[in-house]
Amino acid sequence: MLKTRFQTGMKNLNLIDGTIGGNVITSIEDIAPDIGKYIVEFAFGDIYSREILSLQEREIITLTSLLTSGGC
Numbered sequence: 601m602l603k604t605r606f607q608t609g610m611k612n613l614n615l616i617d618g619t620i621g622g623n624v625i626t627s628i629e630d631i632a633p634d635i636g637k638y639i640v641e642f643a644f645g646d647i648y649s650r651e652i653l654s655l656q657e658r659e660i661i662t663l664t665s666l667l668t669s670g671g672c
């Protein structure tokens with residue numbers, strides 16, 4: 601069975617952030633339901649599901665980008 605972007609996104613979100621990630625999405629959906637769905641589908645369903653980089657490599661790149669952007 602083919603997974604939807606949302607299902608793939610929730611799987612990746614739970615893998616990366618555990619239940620806390622799902623709690624954040626739930627709290628965002630209380631304010632803006634479309635934003636929560638967009639974050640799960642696009643960031644975790646599309647971007648994080650690409651097989652070019654491992655999750656560990658993505659996290660290292662994300663941290664490096666945040667640390668070198670200044671103003672942190």
